[in-house]
Amino acid sequence: MELHHLTLSQAAEKLRKKEVSSVELTQNSLKRIESLDPKVGAYLTVTADSALTQAKAIDAKIASGEKLPELSGLPFSLKDIFLTKGIKTTCASKILHNFIPPYTATSAQKLFDQGIVLTGKLNMDEFAMGSSTETSAFQQTKNPWDLSRTPGGSSGGSSAAVAAGLCYGALGTDTGGSIRQPAALTGIVGLKPTYGRVSRFGVIAFASSLDQVGPMTKDVRDCALVLNAIAGYDDRDSTSFKTAVPDYTQSLKKDCKGLKIGVPKEYFIPGTDPEIDAAVRKALETYKELGAEIHEVSLPHTEYAVPTYYILAPAEASSNLARYDGIRYGHRAEGAKDLLDLYVRSRSEGFGAEVKRRIMLGTYVLSAGYYDAYYLKAQKVRTLIRRDFEEAFKKVDVLVTPTSPSHAFKLGEKTDDPIQMYLSDIFTINVNLAGLPGMSLPCGMSAGKLPIGMQLIAGSFQEEKIFHAAYAYEQATQWHQMRAPL
Amino acid sequence: MTTFETVIGLEVHAQLKTKTKIFCSCSTEFGKPPNTNTCEVCLGLPGVLPVLNRKAVEFAIKAGLATHCSIQRKSVFARKNYFYPDLPKGYQISQYELPICLKGYLDIEFDGQKKRVGLTRIHMEEDAGKLNHDFGSSDVSHVDLNRACTPLIEIVSEPDMRGPKEASAYLRRLRDILVYLDICDGNMEEGSFRCDANVSIRPVGQEKFGTRCELKNMNSFRNVERAIEYEVKRQEALILDGGKVVQETRTWNADKGISESMRSKEEANDYRYFPDPDLLPLIVEDAWVEELRKQQPELPVEKSERFAKDYGIPPYDAEVLTADKAVAQHWEEAVKAAQGTEPKKVSNLYMTHLLKLQKDIPETFERITSSIVAEVLKMTEDGQISLGMAKEILDEVAASGKAVKLIVEEKGMVQVSDTGAIEKVVDQVLADNPKNLADFRGGKDKLFGFFVGQTMKALGGKANPKVVNDILMKKLKG
């Protein structure tokens, strides 16, 4: 197999056997970025020099016989929402076009400590607000399976880079589906862990009570390896949890005997593309063959998730984005005549249309007189949504649903209709509202050669159950071996 | 003519004396070069998150316990959203709907009356940075974020006070308590203890409150009184003139002695409070509160009552001595060290001399330890030195830090109590002043002082006054 088609674990194996060096892997990735990224548009920043320096250092350690962590020496990239000390971090926004962070995000640092080789920073929707990566202030990212289509969003740079074999794995963030939907649309594995499983410190905030960091990889084992590296309590994030971190690779089992799978009926609806619906139903048949029990369950408040999300997320965002004021860092408007002018023009020039729209919405729902009707109401509905899942997980181990109601759509298709765009997240948003772990993994291919993803959801801190179910399915099928035709 | 009643409620912001800021590990040390006590968190960089300081929570609980509040098991931090250059995140983290302390009170005394003032709540929040307008080009301001994120508690009173004197008595009492608890410097001038006043008036007998104005920028107890006095007069004049009080914020201009409306600088504020999603609810278990309750020091009121009762000193003395925790401790140690000396005498020395001395020489109580006070008092008791000498010695200790023995030697301070020596001098004085002697014996009692003075002068001021008095009395009567 060609070098760039290897998974993280396969590449690690070759490195361990000295069949390849870290420098070779890195050079190969950089070359591939150079030749293909002009078409894909995944990278906002390529860190070629520092990557090669890192790779050389790893090779030297290998040569000296040092025992290194499994991810050492492997080319890896980060969504441009993770702060990286000394490396420009923009969140795909003009307001941070010149921002060089003076510190590194905890999750990124944990990967650096494992010895990953950072090859660059990946495009995304501006401030992670979007489902197609089209709100980026800088460039469009294309789906490696069909360059006229979206790679999903907001972590579309990450999904495209992994699917195109430009890097071996990437980190994304997921507030309403931003890891899982792009993973589904590009045929890779993406996990949003339980809220609090991975530190948010150093990750630019969109909606703090929903944001979570997660791996985007070519297969389930890679996903477990990366989660092993980044999970755990961080004393700089008060919302990260002290729950012990298991070795997730221990959950990768091939049979599903006794595993109870729930099928929430509210997720199998007429609006879903029939090919997607069929692919997920077929996956359920596979599970049956693997020995799993299938139960229908109900999550009755599912239909309220999107409106709940579109109150809570913009409200938090409107406050989180107040710090971009042109005073201490980032874009400042030229020639401001007074302080108010400085604020208004720096922000109006710096933020794009979708970001402004959400700031407006969030400011409105929090403003005097509306708090109870909107924000408080949404938080209460959030409780109902959470309870639905709690009830379901009394009966089953994992839930299986489609990840996205549609295949990768054409670039430009939904940009003028925010509500249509918001509906792309209809199956993923609930999971964020309930703070649960959810994974998307490939489960089919459309007639038009576009990947289909299914979503596995488990209870709080039950990622092991997801890994178990995902790995068993993956090993029984071939979907994870598909590679984009680039 | 209508008579009005004043209604005052106070909001006090007290800076907590923690080593680090409330949500990051930066030092809170005062007077550092601009922006040097900062980090990614208090600079409001992207991606940062707050982590709550345990000590700040403890201090807030201590303040709550000392003011008889109920400590809430669950309290929640919210975001108060507004734009200002000294507010790096564009919001202030502050407790809003669910504060840490609710419903307390403070007993105060003013003009000889006692009164209980209710506390609505105490909540925790972060301070903002500072803007400097004093240098560089005239069209710029400079932002220093050293103070940003410093822990504050806001103590909100009920509108229970009825005049400026009450308000300042409440403030002083509150300040003394916070200083006693060692959780706040209580320095109004430096801003570690800040007060805003809500002032309204209503016709006597009316139950409904009048429209209130919020007064800001009063940086001393005196200014709080002055500002409220002014505000009350302003509102009275306004109403009697047929006008209406407008609810607004007014800033006190101490130089002009007036308050000025800030309305022009205000916009319609809409703070859009909501629970801060970066922090989980603060849970304070009973066991923690009980542990802190055990650690609570004796507070000024209790200490003052105990001093009066146990040591038999006048209540007024006890109150003065206990206003400052360090002084109270110093005094009590001195009483214990000076065994055999009446506590009242010890208290007199503090009231008439040491407290004044401290005003001139701030190091007074560091140099004059309580054992030095005891030593000097014992010397006066034993008649070795006069009270005047004692004070002179203490002055010298405060000024130079020299040892008492050395000062006594250097100044040759030995009190003459030898009756033989004094008798000789008295005889001489009587012989030298025959006219005065005759007048005295003729009934001019006032001349007794003259003879005391002459005798003391002849003895170089070193005679034991009691012995001099006794001898003179005997000899004058002939």
Next chain:
Amino acid sequence: MITRETVEKIAKLARLQLSESDLEKYTGQLNNILADVEKLKELNTDAIEATTHAVEVANPLREDEVKTNTVIDAVLEISPDHEAHFFRVPKVL
């Protein structure tokens, strides 16, 4: 219904300036989004507690120990305007 005036007021509160056409567009879009949100009113939530966080445990606390930090130098370097170790802004009245 949100009026154009409300949208203008909200923009001011959020320190955003919207062009005439943006104002028009946002007024329409915000109304559409909020019309969807009306759906939540179908649910009776009187007795339901609000969820701020999916998992609610007690907030962790940090010890009161000073850590020195020098990021300010790098921040001043990238700041749009600074002088004498201060951030500089137009005169605040």
